[in-house]
Amino acid sequence: MSDIVLKTENLTKRYGGVHALEGANFELRKGEHVAIMGDNGAGKSTFVRQITAVEQRTSGQIWFDGKEVNFAGPIEARTAGIETVFQNLALADDLDVPSNLFLGREKVLFNLGPFSILDRKYMRKATEAALIRTAVKIPNLSNTIRHMSGGQRQCVAIARTATFASKLIIMDEPTAALGVQETAQVENIIRTLKDNGEPLILISHNMRQVFDLCDRIVVFRRGRIVANLRKQDTDGNDIVSYITGAKTGEAELAA
Amino acid sequence: MAQTSHGVGGVGYDAKKRAWPAELNVFLALVILVVVFELIGRIFLGDSFLFNTRSDVSAIFNEARLQIIILQVSIVGIIAIGVTQVIITGGIDLSSGSIVGATAMIAMSFAQVATVNGNPNPKAMFLAQGWTDLPVIVPVLVAIGCGLFAGLVNGALIAYTRIPPFIATLGMMVTARGIAKWWSKGQPISFPTEGFAAIGKGLMPVIIFLSLAVLFQLIMTYTRYGKHCYAIGSNEDAARMSGIKIANHKILVYVIAGVLAALAAVVLSSKNLTAQSGMGVMYELDAIAMAVIGGVSLSGGRGSIIGTVIGSLIFGVIISGFTFLRLDAYYQEMVKGVIIVGAVVLDQWRQRLRAMRA
Numbered sequence: 001m002s003d004i005v006l007k008t009e010n011l012t013k014r015y016g017g018v019h020a021l022e023g024a025n026f027e028l029r030k031g032e033h034v035a036i037m038g039d040n041g042a043g044k045s046t047f048v049r050q051i052t053a054v055e056q057r058t059s060g061q062i063w064f065d066g067k068e069v070n071f072a073g074p075i076e077a078r079t080a081g082i083e084t085v086f087q088n089l090a091l092a093d094d095l096d097v098p099s100n101l102f103l104g105r106e107k108v109l110f111n112l113g114p115f116s117i118l119d120r121k122y123m124r125k126a127t128e129a130a131l132i133r134t135a136v137k138i139p140n141l142s143n144t145i146r147h148m149s150g151g152q153r154q155c156v157a158i159a160r161t162a163t164f165a166s167k168l169i170i171m172d173e174p175t176a177a178l179g180v181q182e183t184a185q186v187e188n189i190i191r192t193l194k195d196n197g198e199p200l201i202l203i204s205h206n207m208r209q210v211f212d213l214c215d216r217i218v219v220f221r222r223g224r225i226v227a228n229l230r231k232q233d234t235d236g237n238d239i240v241s242y243i244t245g246a247k248t249g250e251a252e253l254a255a
Numbered sequence: 256m257a258q259t260s261h262g263v264g265g266v267g268y269d270a271k272k273r274a275w276p277a278e279l280n281v282f283l284a285l286v287i288l289v290v291v292f293e294l295i296g297r298i299f300l301g302d303s304f305l306f307n308t309r310s311d312v313s314a315i316f317n318e319a320r321l322q323i324i325i326l327q328v329s330i331v332g333i334i335a336i337g338v339t340q341v342i343i344t345g346g347i348d349l350s351s352g353s354i355v356g357a358t359a360m361i362a363m364s365f366a367q368v369a370t371v372n373g374n375p376n377p378k379a380m381f382l383a384q385g386w387t388d389l390p391v392i393v394p395v396l397v398a399i400g401c402g403l404f405a406g407l408v409n410g411a412l413i414a415y416t417r418i419p420p421f422i423a424t425l426g427m428m429v430t431a432r433g434i435a436k437w438w439s440k441g442q443p444i445s446f447p448t449e450g451f452a453a454i455g456k457g458l459m460p461v462i463i464f465l466s467l468a469v470l471f472q473l474i475m476t477y478t479r480y481g482k483h484c485y486a487i488g489s490n491e492d493a494a495r496m497s498g499i500k501i502a503n504h505k506i507l508v509y510v511i512a513g514v515l516a517a518l519a520a521v522v523l524s525s526k527n528l529t530a531q532s533g534m535g536v537m538y539e540l541d542a543i544a545m546a547v548i549g550g551v552s553l554s555g556g557r558g559s560i561i562g563t564v565i566g567s568l569i570f571g572v573i574i575s576g577f578t579f580l581r582l583d584a585y586y587q588e589m590v591k592g593v594i595i596v597g598a599v600v601l602d603q604w605r606q607r608l609r610a611m612r613a
Binding site for chain 1: 474477478479480482483485486488489490492493494496497498499504507555556557
């Protein structure tokens with residue numbers, strides 16, 4: 001039990017009469033990279049939104065880092081150590097890289113309330129260290145995000161989560177909008193995180209990517225978890241039949 | 256640079272890719288404008304715009320002209336410092352001109368003398384027996400209180416009712432102008448104490464303007480407040496998700512803008528030795544124009560106090576230049592309008608060009 005980072009039991013979310021998520025039981029162990037797959041509307045993003053407390057769940061329990069948790073909102077979840085890379089990048093376009101990495105948690109030299117003096121040197125150094133740690137290449141730290149490519153922006157967003165999330169990183173389709181080279185760059189970052197033993201939940205539609213990067217694949221269909229398979233026990237066709245419903249997982253999950 | 260198992264990370268520094276600060280473009284525009292006036296002056300009037308041509312004065316520059324250029328924009332410039340912060344945060348403040356009017360009236364009524372040349376003050380508007388010849392700190396604090404209150408109302412309306420800043424501050428603009436007229440039933444209030452009159456004397460407005468500009472440029476660059484202004488202006492959702500308290504920040508920004516407008520009111524009424532309910536009309540638009548000419552983006556997130564100061568100088572040069580060329584004031588206003596639109600168009604072109612290059 002001690003090496004379990006995240007565990008949900010009977011996690012359920014209903015929007016009125018719509019059952020977006022039904023009784024999800026999920027476990028993530030230390031250092032593990034788990035992929036979440038499924039069709040659009042299968043409940044993947046809903047599942048993540050309950051964990052990160054962007055929405056409040058209808059019922060069910062969540063354990064994080066050994067304790068049962070009830071986050072009131074995303075800020076609380078983040079403070080506890082869950083970092084999310086959102087589909088719509090949560091970056092401030094007109095700020096440079098260090099400012100974005102430290103957005104909302106700036107390091108200060110003197111505390112004068114809102115007029116606290118920023119420790120810009122420290123934040124620059126820490127940013128450089130974070131970029132090195134995640135193998136992210138950025139031409140110039142002082143450039144604003146606005147003038148960076150989609151891949152570079154995604155890399156900055158990931159470097160941000162990796163800088164602060166000591167405990168769990170969640171990525172919601174991090175390469176959906178990226179070109180081939182940029183995707184490769186983001187995937188390299190994810191591999192680096194794996195080497196560093198950082199646990200990760202990756203939502204993706206990309207089968208090759210999932211098999212390349214993750215240890216385990218969890219398939220959602222119509223709000224339920226229909227498969228929970230180790231990478232070596234399955235293949236692409238198998239996963240697709242779970243996603244499309246050609247194969248139903250109830251029998252195996254019950255066993 | 257460091258090697259990890261999956262590639263090289265870190266920062267590849269390329270000096271050629273260094274961002275060209277937007278303020279330099281604005282400064283260039285200022286220089287070009289001065290050169291144009293200088294050339295026109297030399298060719299058509301045989302006089303210099305910038306340099307000293309009088310033989311009885313030993314100076315390189317025409318110092319009187321330089322002083323006027325900056326003096327005439329100092330008071331609106333003080334307002335523009337606050338407006339710049341509001342616009343960077345993604346808002347707009349239309350109420351600053353009316354806040355100047357209301358604050359000038361209220362503050363001046365605390366700065367009056369009892370007797371003028373032995374006779375009772377003819378423009379007296381005394382709130383209570385003996386509330387005359389008060390120390391200068393009293394009207395100044397009253398003014399700051401007025402600005403603070405107006406800013407608080409603006410900020411709270413915008414932060415909590417979520418109405419657009421345009422509407423909230425438009426309401427304040429009309430209401431504050433009403434207060435300015437109601438305060439003394441339309442009568443001007445005059446004859447301030449010597450202490451109060453000293454605030455706007457000579458080059459004091461310039462000193463106050465530039466000190467405040469330096470102070471807020473430092474705040475915008477080096478403090479958490481400044482960083483959050485840019486963050487909220489460039490992506491409010493991202494700022495919220497990052498844990499920035501948006502409502503509190505917005506209220507603070509409008510309070511600062513209100514207080515700066517109130518300080519402008521003190522300087523203005525002190526300089527004119529009188530307060531009238533019509534003071535500050537259109538100042539809000541001039542302040543916004545200075546910011547926009549100075550490279551502050553109306554969509555938020557971009558710009559700086561330095562830019563706005565240079566923008567205000569462009570304003571000053573245009574006004575002085577037209578006077579120098581002996582052109583009517585009508586032309587000034589026409590050209591001012593063209594320059595405001597031109598500045599925004601140029602800025603957008605520049606942004607698109609940079610986006611294409613990236």
